[in-house]
Amino acid sequence: MTYTATLGIVLVGTFACVSPAWTGALESSPELMRDLDVQLTLLDTDSSPIAGAPVRLVLANAPGWQDAGSGIKLKTDGHGMARWLTPGPVDRRQRKLTTNFFTQLVSPTQETFHFSVAAQLSYLGREWLLVTDVDYFANGTSAQRDGIRLYGVDAKGAFSVPVRRDGNGWHFPGLAWPVNSPGFHVTKLSATPRGTGWSVDWVLRRLPEPIAQ
Numbered sequence: 001m002t003y004t005a006t007l008g009i010v011l012v013g014t015f016a017c018v019s020p021a022w023t024g025a026l027e028s029s030p031e032l033m034r035d036l037d038v039q040l041t042l043l044d045t046d047s048s049p050i051a052g053a054p055v056r057l058v059l060a061n062a063p064g065w066q067d068a069g070s071g072i073k074l075k076t077d078g079h080g081m082a083r084w085l086t087p088g089p090v091d092r093r094q095r096k097l098t099t100n101f102f103t104q105l106v107s108p109t110q111e112t113f114h115f116s117v118a119a120q121l122s123y124l125g126r127e128w129l130l131v132t133d134v135d136y137f138a139n140g141t142s143a144q145r146d147g148i149r150l151y152g153v154d155a156k157g158a159f160s161v162p163v164r165r166d167g168n169g170w171h172f173p174g175l176a177w178p179v180n181s182p183g184f185h186v187t188k189l190s191a192t193p194r195g196t197g198w199s200v201d202w203v204l205r206r207l208p209e210p211i212a213q
Contacts, residue, residue: 032092033090034087034090034197035195036115036200037085038059038083038202040203041203042055042081042204042206043206045206045208049076049079051077053076055082057072057084058117060117061115066151066159090114090115091116093112093114095109095135096108096110112138114135115135116133117200121184124172124183127153128151128163130150130184132189134191136192142192144189148184149162149163166178180210
């Protein structure tokens with residue numbers, strides 16, 4: 001038995017929650033604490049905004065990020081957006097900015113600003129933590145150099161059980177067969193300098209539930 005689903009596309013909106021200490025940035029260091037404006041927009045399978053959807057936003061490079069109580073619980077507004085203003089860590093790491101196989105071979109690594117964000121979302125009748133990463137390069141390019149990571153809940157309630165992916169698809173814990181979809185498609189993920197901090201703009205489109213065949 002196999003499962004099938006299809007992928008999709010994007011749009012944006014505005015509901016804000018401000019965490020304490022929305023303050024100025026520190027100077028350059030291996031890991032910075034910066035003011036972050038995280039904006040997540042949820043779209044349905046037909047690209048319409050999902051209003052009133054509960055979502056928990058998490059900074060996935062902060063201590064204890066897999067704990068069930070980490071981050072902040074929000075609901076999306078009429079445009080499908082949940083917005084979180086919070087201080088958070090910004091990593092520096094080395095990545096290549098490539099456009100094809102040749103540039104992947106010859107291009108040098110560059111130091112980037114790295115952002116890792118996560119959202120707790122429902123799929124297949126259960127809650128999962130979906131994690132994505134974006135790198136900001138010196139020329140102003142934002143690039144998603146890593147794939148989606150998904151985690152299920154362990155016996156203690158933390159989201160520490162990885163959803164494994166291989167050539168057959170995504171292996172969700174508790175599901176007997178792999179599916180070819182992680183439940184949501186990243187249609188946009190970018191980081192932009194904003195004053196003393198950064199804006200992270202993230203759009204997820206819900207994918208159809210898998211169908212047994």
